[in-house]
Amino acid sequence: MAGVPPEAHVSLDQLKQIMDEFAKERDWEQFHSPRNLLLALVGEVGELSEIFQWKGEVPKGLLDWKEEEKVHLGEELSDVLLYLVRLSDMCGVDLGKAALRKVQLNAVKYPKKVYEDPSSSTVSPNNTN
């Protein structure tokens, strides 16, 4: 793959282009329908879940995980991301734009002031009333 960007600077748009090239080079565009991609995405979410299955709660940062476990985790997270990027593209959705818009909607739905107030510390995100 010619245009693989330096790791630290990858964008959703670059991942979109890479997935497009990957599918074209293998003549796999015929298989990358929205439904197929959604099923593939859900399958990868299942593989991601398996990594955490039966472990109980795990500490943030996964400090006690072996390096190979973290590498595996990175692979499954990447599969989810790549299928999500490809699914969005095949549905004609600009994922970056949509995500930024959703972040704005979230901020309106969950106003900062409510959650900044220490007296409201028991308010959960799903119980704003």
Ligand SMILES: Nc1ccn([C@H]2C[C@H](O)[C@@H](COP(=O)(O)OP(=O)(O)OP(=O)(O)O)O2)c(=O)n1
């Ligand atoms: N038709 C396909 C098949 C694969 N991929 C790409 C996207 C994913 O990043 C990765 C998924 O590959 P596998 O189906 O081989 O899944 P895993 O890498 O998880 O392998 P396994 O299920 O054996 O653990 O390859 C794709 O774009 N289109």
